[in-house]
Amino acid sequence: MKSTFLALATGLLSSIPLGLAAPARTHIQDARASNAGTPSCDLSSVTLPLAPTPLPSPDGLSLSLVAVGHGIQNYTCANSTAQATPAPIGAVARLYNASCLAASYPDLLAMIPNIVLSLPELSASDSSDSATTLGLSRIALSGHHYFSTKTTPVFELDSASDPLSHLGIVVGTKGANSTAPPSAPQGQNGAVPWLYLTATNASETVTTQGVVRVGADSQGNEWKAIYRLLTAGGSAPKTCEGLDDSSTGFSVDYSAVYYFYKGAS
Structure with missing residues (x-):
């Protein structure tokens, strides 16, 4: 039912300031009152948000997962003077499956990173696996994001409670970036850039029988690209x-929406 589906996001709104929650509440109410029918989780018609500086297109690829990431961007300083600038050393985040929101309510999905960044009970520095849903919502944990080296992002997509929903591991390398739009939620110091990553041959897929393999799945498709868009917060001080x-x-706390694409090997 549509009302049940929209409850995926409603639980996020109960403990944040009214001014921030109001636009999302209005959007949910409008969706409930509409004649949109049963929501879909079919990702074939999902389009990417447009970056201020265009990122490479996913033409010819198939969207397999949309996930809300909530975590921390890590930095280090050579010294504590105004002459030194923070250097990025990776990130840690939990990834929550928002594919159905992306397919049926993309406008609502675009509000989620700002809402998540404002939830006091979601301590992004908490690296435990206890947060199986995003806040009080029913947006379920799908995986974890971390860096295996200072420059190698890894997305482990095998944390869903149902093993049949496990998707493997995506290892990425940076391909292109764009500054976040001026409207992006700034957090403490500004929103981190939007990114396009390509998947490396170290990535793993999971077959329909649950077999993990490096490279292509049983349909001949492998991980090809990851987009980090709709970022909120995460930037270091100047x-x-x-x-x-x-x-x-x-x-520094951050949130973002990640889009994972597969293509023929």
Whole structure:
């Protein structure tokens, strides 16, 4: 039912400031009152948000997963002076399956990163696996994002409670980027850029029988591209003045929407 489907996002709104929640509440109410019928999770008609600086197109590829990421961007400083600038050293985030929202309510999906960034009970620095849903919603955990080296992003997509929903591991390399639009939620220091990543041959897929394999799945498709769009927060301060210059560095909360594409091997 449509009302049940929209409850995926409604639970996120109960503990954030009214001014921030109001646009999303209005959108949900309008969707419930519409004659849109039963929502779809078919991703074939999903289009990517347009980046200020155009990113490579996913033409010829098939969208397999849309996930909301919530976590931290990590930085380090050589020293704590105004002459030093923070250097990125990766990120850690949980990934929540938002494919159905992307397919049926893309406008609502675009509001989610800002809402997630404002949830006090969702401590992005909490690296435990206890958060099986996004806040109080029923948007379920799909995987985890981390870096295997300072420059190698990894997306583990095998954390869903149902093993049949496991999708494998995507290892990426940066292909292109765009500054976030001026309307992006700024968080502490601004929104991190939108990214286009290509999947490397170290990525793994899962067959319909649950077999994990490097490269293509049983249909001959392999991971090809990842887009990080609709970012909220995550940027470092402009300088390291007054910041932690230890080897552990510091972290900044962020949220984003990730789009994962497959294509023929």
